[in-house]
Amino acid sequence: MNETTTINPNYVRIFDTTLRDGEQSPGATLTSNEKLEIARGLARLGVDVIEAGFPAASPDDLEGVRRIAKEVGNTPPNELGLIQQPPMICGLARASKKDIDAAWEAVRHAARPCIHTFLATSPIHMKYKLRMDPEDVVEQVREMVAYAKSYCDNVEFSPEDAGRSDPEFLYLVLGEAIKAGANTVNIPDTVGYTTPDEFGKLIAGIVANTPGIEKVVLSVHCHDDLGLATANALAGIQAGARQAEVTINGIGERAGNTSLEEIVMTLHTRRAFFGLETGVDTTQISRISRMVSNFTGIPVQPNKAIVGANAFAHEAGIHQDGMLKNHMTYEIMSPETVGLHRSRLVMGKHSGRHALKVHLAEMGYELTKDELDRTFERYKELADKKKVVTDADLEALVEDQFYQTGELISLEGLQIVCGTMGMPTATVRLKSPDGQLYEHAAIGTGPVHATYRAIDGIIDLPNTLVEFSVNAITEAIDALGEVTVRLQTENSEVMARKSPQNGRNYTRTFGGYGADTDILVASAKAYLAALNKLLIFSGGHQPSAATLLLNSKKEV
Amino acid sequence: MNETTTINPNYVRIFDTTLRDGEQSPGATLTSNEKLEIARGLARLGVDVIEAGFPAASPDDLEGVRRIAKEVGNTPPNELGLIQQPPMICGLARASKKDIDAAWEAVRHAARPCIHTFLATSPIHMKYKLRMDPEDVVEQVREMVAYAKSYCDNVEFSPEDAGRSDPEFLYLVLGEAIKAGANTVNIPDTVGYTTPDEFGKLIAGIVANTPGIEKVVLSVHCHDDLGLATANALAGIQAGARQAEVTINGIGERAGNTSLEEIVMTLHTRRAFFGLETGVDTTQISRISRMVSNFTGIPVQPNKAIVGANAFAHEAGIHQDGMLKNHMTYEIMSPETVGLHRSRLVMGKHSGRHALKVHLAEMGYELTKDELDRTFERYKELADKKKVVTDADLEALVEDQFYQTGELISLEGLQIVCGTMGMPTATVRLKSPDGQLYEHAAIGTGPVHATYRAIDGIIDLPNTLVEFSVNAITEAIDALGEVTVRLQTENSEVMARKSPQNGRNYTRTFGGYGADTDILVASAKAYLAALNKLLIFSGGHQPSAATLLLNSKKEV
Numbered sequence A, B: 001m002n003e004t005t006t007i008n009p010n011y012v013r014i015f016d017t018t019l020r021d022g023e024q025s026p027g028a029t030l031t032s033n034e035k036l037e038i039a040r041g042l043a044r045l046g047v048d049v050i051e052a053g054f055p056a057a058s059p060d061d062l063e064g065v066r067r068i069a070k071e072v073g074n075t076p077p078n079e080l081g082l083i084q085q086p087p088m089i090c091g092l093a094r095a096s097k098k099d100i101d102a103a104w105e106a107v108r109h110a111a112r113p114c115i116h117t118f119l120a121t122s123p124i125h126m127k128y129k130l131r132m133d134p135e136d137v138v139e140q141v142r143e144m145v146a147y148a149k150s151y152c153d154n155v156e157f158s159p160e161d162a163g164r165s166d167p168e169f170l171y172l173v174l175g176e177a178i179k180a181g182a183n184t185v186n187i188p189d190t191v192g193y194t195t196p197d198e199f200g201k202l203i204a205g206i207v208a209n210t211p212g213i214e215k216v217v218l219s220v221h222c223h224d225d226l227g228l229a230t231a232n233a234l235a236g237i238q239a240g241a242r243q244a245e246v247t248i249n250g251i252g253e254r255a256g257n258t259s260l261e262e263i264v265m266t267l268h269t270r271r272a273f274f275g276l277e278t279g280v281d282t283t284q285i286s287r288i289s290r291m292v293s294n295f296t297g298i299p300v301q302p303n304k305a306i307v308g309a310n311a312f313a314h315e316a317g318i319h320q321d322g323m324l325k326n327h328m329t330y331e332i333m334s335p336e337t338v339g340l341h342r343s344r345l346v347m348g349k350h351s352g353r354h355a356l357k358v359h360l361a362e363m364g365y366e367l368t369k370d371e372l373d374r375t376f377e378r379y380k381e382l383a384d385k386k387k388v389v390t391d392a393d394l395e396a397l398v399e400d401q402f403y404q405t406g407e408l409i410s411l412e413g414l415q416i417v418c419g420t421m422g423m424p425t426a427t428v429r430l431k432s433p434d435g436q437l438y439e440h441a442a443i444g445t446g447p448v449h450a451t452y453r454a455i456d457g458i459i460d461l462p463n464t465l466v467e468f469s470v471n472a473i474t475e476a477i478d479a480l481g482e483v484t485v486r487l488q489t490e491n492s493e494v495m496a497r498k499s500p501q502n503g504r505n506y507t508r509t510f511g512g513y514g515a516d517t518d519i520l521v522a523s524a525k526a527y528l529a530a531l532n533k534l535l536i537f538s539g540g541h542q543p544s545a546a547t548l549l550l551n552s553k554k555e556v
Helices: A032-045 A059-070 A097-107 A123-130 A134-151 A167-179 A196-209 A229-238 A260-269 A282-296 A353-363 A369-385 A391-404 A447-456 A519-537 A543-549 B032-045 B059-070 B097-107 B123-130 B134-151 B167-179 B196-209 B229-238 B260-269 B282-296 B353-363 B369-385 B391-404 B447-456 B519-537 B543-549
Strands: A013-016 A049-053 A088-094 A113-120 A154-160 A184-188 A217-221 A243-246 A410-419 A425-431 A437-443 A464-473 A481-488 A510-516 B013-016 B049-053 B088-094 B113-120 B154-160 B184-188 B217-221 B243-246 B410-419 B425-431 B437-443 B464-473 B481-488 B510-516
Touching: A013 A217, A013 A260, A032 A049, A032 A059, A032 A282, A049 A059, A049 A097, A059 A088, A059 A097, A088 A097, A088 A154, A097 A113, A097 A134, A113 A123, A113 A134, A123 A134, A134 A154, A134 A167, A154 A167, A167 A184, A167 A196, A184 A196, A184 A243, A196 A217, A196 A229, A196 B229, A217 A229, A229 A243, A229 A260, A229 B196, A229 B229, A243 A260, A260 A282, A282 A510, A353 A369, A353 A391, A369 A391, A391 A481, A391 A510, A410 A447, A410 A519, A410 B519, A425 A447, A425 A519, A437 A447, A447 A519, A447 B519, A464 A519, A481 A519, A510 A519, A519 B410, A519 B447, B013 B217, B013 B260, B032 B049, B032 B059, B032 B282, B049 B059, B049 B097, B059 B088, B059 B097, B088 B097, B088 B154, B097 B113, B097 B134, B113 B123, B113 B134, B123 B134, B134 B154, B134 B167, B154 B167, B167 B184, B167 B196, B184 B196, B184 B243, B196 B217, B196 B229, B217 B229, B229 B243, B229 B260, B243 B260, B260 B282, B282 B510, B353 B369, B353 B391, B369 B391, B391 B481, B391 B510, B410 B447, B410 B519, B425 B447, B425 B519, B437 B447, B447 B519, B464 B519, B481 B519, B510 B519
Parallel strands: A013 A049, A013 A243, A049 A088, A088 A113, A113 A154, A154 A184, A184 A217, A217 A243, B013 B049, B013 B243, B049 B088, B088 B113, B113 B154, B154 B184, B184 B217, B217 B243
Antiparallel strands: A410 A425, A410 B410, A425 A437, A464 A481, A464 B464, A481 A510, B410 B425, B425 B437, B464 B481, B481 B510
């Protein structure tokens, strides 16, 4: 089905590229499972299009997009009738046959597949990056858009670095793309330096001068280098664009992309001013924001619009002025609008398995029987230690459960001695997939360093730590500590990833997550989770491959 | 000296309110020392006005502003002639004599003192909060602006909630304020929901219709609830405003304020478009951003414009395309422009005290002899443990030094045993100001919990932990761990703080910071630092007051 113009002229399509442009954030490598989980969340959120990845980047990336196309691309996300059809699933491709083949291979099983191809049109890119004459650029756009169209009804074309392109040339290229079959044309501010006035004028110029523009959807894609991403996208929408390309939490390279939550809530809360609407279920915003933040390990600052921890908070302790009968005085968006629940539902030591299941379902988590069993076990251990198990604790348990599934090497025991005395020592006991136990003790500059050295003494997987972070604990200090670790490796066996913008390979970053009341146990679990992920990407799907890495001299 | 109009019509004054509006961020209580340090940094940065606080909030707040007025308000910040005069020092006051008296008392010793008073002008605020008729609001504005002017040449007036005020009424009130002597009028978007178009029109309307507006500086003050703070301020500036009220890192209540760095760098990098300039030394941006983030404990997300960790980074490992001869392809702001140094200067085990002093001076730190001695000691300890001491390590040592200065109770020893075995145990040894040692051991749900219970067994200062956070480590895992802790207390002896917007008292939050290669030692130090701060605010300036809190049964 050809989906050319939006039926409602006041409807703005939300094109989410968290899994593609967002994943290009430094340090944000996601596993195939994590991407699928996020895609499910995006469908629940009600985005119109999910750009699920860049299939030509690697076989793994292609497979990731394919899984999403098959499942999320065919499941209507909401039986209540709120959202009627599965989201469109889009794959990015440079303007080459090889990339477009890969993109089609990945998205073809979706009910509503889409190929998004791009080519740079600014003088500086054409000269220094593409090394192509403008006429050749036009020809390649014609050819490749037509090639994509031969596969797929829905084709989007982006003139990369449109912001610095010659406007007349831009109209020409866009007109040719439309003739060749593109039904969405997307205008990116690749460098991120445009202002709302300029970008609005650029879009208005395109609307006024591009042949065939009235037949297609005009889209905008902005970056936040000067803090103007949302304002620029809005200016483009006001000038006639009817699709916004966005990411959750505004993640992306450098200062990131336009935030989905900012665009959606601006249009939502100011609909009297803009007269526009989206298809997003705003009550899902809070949850998907946390999921993306946890999986990517990219934190959201407290003073981030809409989804920051303080977005709805006043200084703790400010007594609401008794005279203020009207709460509209300071706070127009209600926390409930974005899915934040003011009252914390808490469970205690005596809540049973069924109550846990029901409560998790209310929070939006549907676990398999095995997952529920394991979560319930850990929940009981936690409830024994803590007076009250909060929703935040439960979320951490579920996330941790998600990360431990499919683990190859597990933590069986950890013992730490440390402090100001000066010889931090860690003893670890690990279990390989075939059940063999290994122990090792090591000294470090601190307990975490000692732990990692002890683990390294058993698992021989050279790596570089690029980040170690602990989620801020905002409840009592006996709350679960959550640790995220990110590693890189020089191991050439590990599949490198190709960057769409410059075609070069770059090193993946592997993140691991762990949650425990003991911050050192959490640190150990996070490191192991990252190593396990590295193992999987190294081709270590076979348990025996993992065993080979274990230093057999340490056998217990 | 009356400083009415800016001499250069293309100059935009930067009015920094990090220490006032920024400090209203949940959790951001700063000590008097921290505020002074930040004020020094703001002067080095080259802001035109420092709003140093709300003196009527409490005697402590008044004293904090007074210290800044006396020192920073009289020191020309840059001998190189770049910045010729000390910044204006401003105190906030509600429109009452008592508040204005306090503000004058605080700022009077500055070379360029200023009083900033405000009163709400929107129907909803006048009706529900002030419970005043519009005529009475006008009269109070007249009276109070004149009263402030009787003290001080420089008076700023803000119509609170201007965004929802009736424009005609706004012109009237502003006209009266100007007649009564205000030489700056500031237009806030208090609720944070306006769009650039609307706010630009509001400012344009004020410029066109307010009697006397041409004689004063028109200022804008925006909030980021929809992610439009920078764009709204820019729209106001384009419509004729020549002062922007901003905070470092955009901190402030809820989603925060317009970021100083975003406004300054937008005007700077796009000066060909805007034709405007500020007096800010952009190379100081990076450093003040880190200082504010460390002192307030409010982290900056990686994808924050200008000052986020990834603002200048591409995915680690992307090989720069060899064909890209021109680096302008993707990155226009250079890291050096904002003071980020690409190459890390590292010092090793054999670098001497003088080299350390020189290196710290290059980084912008000038320590007293005692501070340098202590920092050098810790530096040597660290260099013994680590191969390479980086600039980040040095910064953490200096910050830690800053926090430990003036400590009442210090950490003399810490011993931890923990892990999966299940009985995390901490033993602490503390020293009181009079040299007495105390020891206690405790069990917890994890090593940090055990440590805090052990400390609580000695120091009797009931408190609630509202946040425990660890700075992400982005170097090797043997780097210094930095921990920030935030506490609150119900102790009524602790001076409460008054909110300027609603006059109610609210509980302070006390932050403590600690840095050590051992994350648990860092956690202990951070907790102690917060408790010491709480002691000071509880009136515990006398060492004996601190001793009384120690449980004498634990004496060694």
